[in-house]
Amino acid sequence: MRPLLxxxxxxxxxxxxYPACSSNKTAGGVKLSGAGASFPAPLYQKWxxxxxSSHPGxxxxxxxxxxxxxxKSVIDKTVDFGASDAAMSPEDQARVxxxxxxxxxxxxxxxxxxxxxxxxxxxxSRAAYAGIFLGKVKMWNDPLIAKVNPxxxxxxxxxxxxxxxxxxxxxxxxxxxxxxxxxEFAKNPGANALPNWPVGTRSxxxxxxxxxxxxxxxxxxxxxxxYATSQNLPMAILENKTGAYVAPSTASAQAxxxxxxxxxxxxxWASDPDAKDAYPIATYTWLICYKQYHxxxxxxxxxxxxNYCLTDGQKDSEVLGYIPLPSAVSDKVKAALQNITxxxxxx
Amino acid sequence: xxxxxxxxxxPSRWQGATDKFFRGLCYTFAWLSIFLVVLIVFRIxxxxxPAVRQYGLGFLTTxxxxxxxxxxxxxxxxxxxxxxxxxxxxxxxxxxxxxxVFMSEGYLGGFIFGILKFFxxxxxxxxGKLPNQAEYTLKNLIELLAxxxxxxxxxxxxxxxxxxIRPACNWLHAKMGWFALFSTDLSGPxxxxxxxxxxxxxxxxxxxxxxxxxxxVPPKLxxxxxxxxxxxxxxxxxxxxxxxxxxxxxxxxxxxxxxxxETMALAMLVGNANVLSISLFSPxxxxxxxLANTFPEAHPKEISVLMYAALILLGxxxxxxxxxxxxxxxxxxxLEGGK
Numbered sequence: 001m002r003p004l005l006x007x008x009x010x011x012x013x014x015x016x017x018y019p020a021c022s023s024n025k026t027a028g029g030v031k032l033s034g035a036g037a038s039f040p041a042p043l044y045q046k047w048x049x050x051x052x053s054s055h056p057g058x059x060x061x062x063x064x065x066x067x068x069x070x071x072k073s074v075i076d077k078t079v080d081f082g083a084s085d086a087a088m089s090p091e092d093q094a095r096v097x098x099x100x101x102x103x104x105x106x107x108x109x110x111x112x113x114x115x116x117x118x119x120x121x122x123x124x125s126r127a128a129y130a131g132i133f134l135g136k137v138k139m140w141n142d143p144l145i146a147k148v149n150p151x152x153x154x155x156x157x158x159x160x161x162x163x164x165x166x167x168x169x170x171x172x173x174x175x176x177x178x179x180x181x182x183x184e185f186a187k188n189p190g191a192n193a194l195p196n197w198p199v200g201t202r203s204x205x206x207x208x209x210x211x212x213x214x215x216x217x218x219x220x221x222x223x224x225x226x227y228a229t230s231q232n233l234p235m236a237i238l239e240n241k242t243g244a245y246v247a248p249s250t251a252s253a254q255a256x257x258x259x260x261x262x263x264x265x266x267x268x269w270a271s272d273p274d275a276k277d278a279y280p281i282a283t284y285t286w287l288i289c290y291k292q293y294h295x296x297x298x299x300x301x302x303x304x305x306x307n308y309c310l311t312d313g314q315k316d317s318e319v320l321g322y323i324p325l326p327s328a329v330s331d332k333v334k335a336a337l338q339n340i341t342x343x344x345x346x347x
Numbered sequence: 348x349x350x351x352x353x354x355x356x357x358p359s360r361w362q363g364a365t366d367k368f369f370r371g372l373c374y375t376f377a378w379l380s381i382f383l384v385v386l387i388v389f390r391i392x393x394x395x396x397p398a399v400r401q402y403g404l405g406f407l408t409t410x411x412x413x414x415x416x417x418x419x420x421x422x423x424x425x426x427x428x429x430x431x432x433x434x435x436x437x438x439x440x441x442x443x444x445x446x447x448v449f450m451s452e453g454y455l456g457g458f459i460f461g462i463l464k465f466f467x468x469x470x471x472x473x474x475g476k477l478p479n480q481a482e483y484t485l486k487n488l489i490e491l492l493a494x495x496x497x498x499x500x501x502x503x504x505x506x507x508x509x510x511x512i513r514p515a516c517n518w519l520h521a522k523m524g525w526f527a528l529f530s531t532d533l534s535g536p537x538x539x540x541x542x543x544x545x546x547x548x549x550x551x552x553x554x555x556x557x558x559x560x561x562x563x564v565p566p567k568l569x570x571x572x573x574x575x576x577x578x579x580x581x582x583x584x585x586x587x588x589x590x591x592x593x594x595x596x597x598x599x600x601x602x603x604x605x606x607x608x609e610t611m612a613l614a615m616l617v618g619n620a621n622v623l624s625i626s627l628f629s630p631x632x633x634x635x636x637x638l639a640n641t642f643p644e645a646h647p648k649e650i651s652v653l654m655y656a657a658l659i660l661l662g663x664x665x666x667x668x669x670x671x672x673x674x675x676x677x678x679x680x681x682l683e684g685g686k
Binding site: 065066067068069072158160162165166167168188189190191192193194195196197200201202203204208211212215216218219 | 411412413414415416502505506509510532534535536537614615618619620621630636639640641643644645646647
């Protein structure tokens, strides 16, 4: 009994003293912690790992907890930077004392993947895929789909729509696009991270949606481009604003980004790009930094890190299925780094 | 007595002190756990406050969940939670109690003993141990079901159960679609796959507790029943099971609690759609799945609504336990055989 009790006390003591040992600074180094969007997480992890291994003493920690939580953490000041696919609303920005600077660091596009035996390169018109996600287009051999897919063997089977069950930036971007192309969708359900979908079953995460689609004949759903390429999933060719049918690719997504001018706050939505070779559903994803940092080490590390991400880092993005920033954009973002400053009373 | 030697002596001061200290410690920890529950309920209720004031009881009876319009209702989730849990309990109890009877009656051991007897090795030092070992292995195998992580059940349901039952379900829908339970087709995730997997998940709880309870039935009851000319079937149904009823009910209520709170596997299998349908093949949603799916990206306003939903889930679980305990008291009162 005695040794056991002593053991319990030792564990209790250790547990109590744990928060006391952990502090923001590791011995002689700098520790940055961030949290937010899960969509760019693989790329961020890769960047942060590469940067900290080439800069001894620097430790960068990123928690992929979702855009909403990332914004919450920034407002609560529990992190050094946040990340979000849905940018940050002006109201939320106003809640941060000292202000925030949003920086688009990479971009991605959202693809429609489907499970139809023997149908390759499915083409979907704007009316067709908006109709599918509104629950209006119910069968695969609907004239709206059949018209643009001559020769494809479309089955007389119901369309099983799969959407995300968890709130996500991916859903926000996708519903924003659907709202832009369909007034009916804009009215109800509208753009949201977790809208009130009128149709379909719901699965959690890209992997959940993918699993549901792969096991359900006649299923269609939206996932991230990088995820679809790594899993080798079929991707629908979508009609864009000019009426051209464009397959998702790095080039077509960059064309979409280039079609949208980037304003001074660096928040631009390519909700419905107006360019002939643009894939219709592309988006930036943002890193959220404070405008002022009070710790000199953190400030300098962050500047170095962001410079790395915007130059050498961009080369990593395509391999992982992200869209490298067009050079005009990355120049503009680099210029915006000057808005992030060291507080005058910094230590 | 020349020498005053006694074996017994009053406790020393030290012993008295440690005894008091230990008792105090036990009380503290016991109260601490109760305090913790109260604290959790209190915190959830506090955070749910704004939503409770804004939506009131309408939250329980409306079926729209639309963050854009700020309309929230959890009727489909409440229905889905109770419906899936009850169906799973029905299947799980039938199989679980049957498995418990199978084990406590020693059917497997008896069967192997019979085979060994045929070869005249039933008392062999090695082979003779086989019946007991087979029973032991079977018991552990069933209890092992409880050790499988929820997410593995979910994946298994997604990749094995759904493709397996889909043809049968869609055939039933095509032929008997007029019947309310089959009124939709099964596209993928839905109530039935969730129920099937859930019933397997709660099976070990029911089996383990029922088996334990069956094994404590006094042997004299069984012998008396046989002595009166009852068959084995009659003995099990009319004597053994009623005597063990209290323990079996306890197991079923525990299992119901687990079914209500199960999150991961259900979130993967139930379809998470806000649909209110009695059909076994329609997608549905449960409170636990709603919470797990919605929390990470919820806005501050939504958090209060989600806390309200959590409060309802807590309430349902509490109600089930109270009602279960009451049923237990009433039904088992007259059932037990003489002890």
